[in-house]
Structure formats: structure tokens, C-alpha cells
């Protein structure tokens with residue numbers, strides 16, 4: 001996988017009445033959760049994202065439907081299908097992401113370790129490459 005990204009799976013409690021997934025900060029996700037947000041009613045041909053975060057750690061879960069997440073750092077790129085509410089994609093700092101192929105009714109839930117801070121975003125790919133190349137050539141950050 002692209003550096004600073006990983007996949008996980010939450011265990012679902014199943015008792016014949018349906019399923020329940022519980023997510024606890026610092027246990028099921030490797031950070032304390034300061035913010036959640038969710039993205040929904042995205043038209044099927046719409047792409048979102050096109051940015052990186054400088055410091056943020058996130059967990060992305062498609063709790064209904066499916067969506068593909070493109071993750072990228074200089075020299076590495078991967079497309080990951082989130083199509084199951086127990087699947088989780090962890091993304092750490094300095095990873096460019098794009099989200100696309102939202103299915104009808106898809107709901108993408110995101111858990112994050114910081115409050116919303118616009119200055120943490122890098123929204124230009126040129127600026128991202130300027131910061132990412134030195135970032136990713138320092139071996140201790142891989």
C-alpha cells in the first residue's frame with residue numbers, strides 16, 4: 001500500500017437481528033477521535049478530495065454503498081474500494097487523496113484526530129509535490 005496508509009477491519013457484533021460495529025478511539029483506531037464527518041448524496045460521476053493533509057490522521061469507512069479512494073505519494077499510487085461497513089482505510093499525513101465512483105446512496109464516514117483546520121490542507125498538487133518530495137525522501141517518515 002501507499003506509505004502512511006493501511007487497511008483494517010472492524011469486527012461486527014452479529015446476533016441475528018443485524019450487525020453493529022463499535023469504534024473506540026485509541027483502540028479500534030490508532031488515535032483519539034476529535035472530529036467525525038460524513039459525505040453523502042454525491043453524484044455518481046463526481047470526484048472529491050484533491051488534497052493532502054500536513055498532520056491529520058484519518059479513518060475512512062463507507063458505512064453504506066461503495067466508493068473508491070485514490071491515495072498517492074510521489075512514486076506510489078493506489079485505488080482502494082471501500083464497499084463494506086467493516087472495512088477501514090487509515091490515512092496519515094502527506095498523502096494526496098481523491099474519492100470517486102460513489103455508488104447511489106453511498107455514505108463515507110471519516111474519523112479524524114484533529115478539529116477542522118484549513119491551514120492543514122494542501123489543495124494544490126504543485127504545492128503538494130513541493131512539500132511531499134522532501135518529506136518522503138526523509139527515510140524516518142516512511
Ligand code: T46
Nearest residue numbers: 035037039048049050051053058060097099110115116
Ligand atoms: C478528507 C476527505 C476524505 C468544514 O467546514 N469542516 C470540516 O470538518 C470539513 C471536513 C469540511 N468543512 C468544509 C470545507 C469545505 O468548504 O466543508 C466543505 C467541503 O470540504 P472539502 O471540499 O474539503 O471536502 P472533500 O470531500 O474534498 O474532503 C473531505 C475532507 O475535507 C478531507 O479532510 O480527507 O473528505
